[in-house]
Amino acid sequence: MEAHLLLEVKPEMIGSVSDFTYKWCVNMGLDRQSAARMALCMDEVLTNITLYAFKDENGYAEVWYQYSPSEIEIIVQEKGEPFDPEKYTYDPDRAIRENDFKGASLEAIRQMADQFLFLNRGKDGKEYRLIKKFHFPHIMEVLPAGYDVDSENQRDKSESEEDFLITPVTVDDAEDIAKLIYRSYSYSYPKEDLYFPRRIETAIRNKYKYGTIVRTVSGRPVGYFAVVKSTDSMIGEVTEAVVSPAYRNRGLMKKMMLNLIEMSRQEGLAGLFGMAITNHLFSQKVNAKYGFKSTALIISKSGRRRFKAMEKSFLDMISVVLDFLPLTDHWHKPPVIPEAYTDLLSGIYAQFDEPELSASPNAPYSSRNEKTDMSLSINYESRSALIVVKTYGAGFVESFNRMLKSTEDIKLTSIYIDLPMDDPYINKAITRVKEMGFILSGLMPFFHQEKDFLRMQKLYREINFDDIETFSDCAGQLKNIIRNEYAELQEIGQEA
């Protein structure tokens, strides 16, 4: 469960926010000591803001509490006086010798959080990001002594059963899911969370995901498939799929997928999406089989990972095709189709022909007299970031530049920007982000507040398009356009 607070910056509110932080962290699954450390970090940040950012003036700070199965992140934003943390280095000798404790608070924050990031966004304010990881035991630490994967898999084969029970997953299934992943993939499954039963348990408890588990009549788990819900829109990602090797080719994946689609309709989701990796066609073909259509090609979504039993065992880039399945009849084309990609986007929307998408009932809308509103989320594991523009407003270019600059110290591998398609300003915005080295990624249907967005991407390392395999016509078309834009960008870089 995510939370968002708007605070009047006053010394009296610090204790209340520390209390909330502590309780929220405990409810999300942190142990009490770790929760107290996060509450201390929050106290230190807010104390600094109170004493130095606003001093005797009135001011506001906003706090976002974000959860994922591997970590929690707390983001504090304020627009008080400028501040440069580099100038506040704590020196214990100086503290004792000269009674000068400059930097003590920042040192406390750095050491008590697992990761602390300060982003200076100039006129758009400052951001303090506090991250605490869950330290739950790995499945290998949970398994009983003498547990042997080979003999377990052998047992699957020898006791192979024909009848199965498919039920929604509960927190009690967490350890069985982790065992199933370990039995089926050893250490090669790309989503690390699934090797930690408590992470699975808290994710199910926090309603971060829901899924389905297949058991034999004797209760042995042989299949699992889950949907991770978006926190920003009523859509979910089909992900985390596994079937025990001895039970493959029996239609279990199909049964689970149909089950998940039905569960998602009951949850009231507007759509499902799958991120099919492009190092092979299997996942893209599976998605196509169930009616998913390709809408975007997201390059370098994750860092280096190792896959077992694949031709390329070491991959330095994982790109994905975004496949989307609408679950609602209330989906319209957006008010503005960007001029630069009219044909492509028309083709993408034309894939969803049952029923055919109608034009937006809303007229294009200009936000030029409004305040620019955009947010940044960072994936620390893959070192990628996403900027979501909610409102272009009057200061889009300046705010975009400042946000991009604030990420320079993070050493990102890729950065994405999602542009809303309800304002004709998108045409100028595309030109501007292209000037800053971005290229197309594609359409992100229903991705934020149930609206369609155009995604652009900036890649900080060389891309070999021969490694990217696409299945559908639309995905192929996306790849061609993105490859051309990438080549143009390289040429401009060489000329410069």
Place this chain on the structure above:
Amino acid sequence: MNTLNYKKSGRKLEITLTGDFNLNAVKRISDLLDDRKELVIDLQQSRFVNSRAIIFLHRLMNSEPPVKVQISNPPKIFFELLQVLDLHKNWKLDEIVQP
């Protein structure tokens, strides 16, 4: 905001914090302490002691003349933060922390 209970007796101020040892608690204790030379704080109900509270205590103990500080029931994070600030070697914890 009631963040503490206290008892004044001559040169001594005894505090029982009902919340965390933070900026507000430092301000209240500082006001209550006046020129007393002995401070006893019970941290039974505190989840943490922040850096300002540690600096406050450090300065009291190193003032001229010094204030005698005694702490009971400190949370684990108090010791962690002392270590982070590298003050654990400087503070006479055997005398400060009451068993």
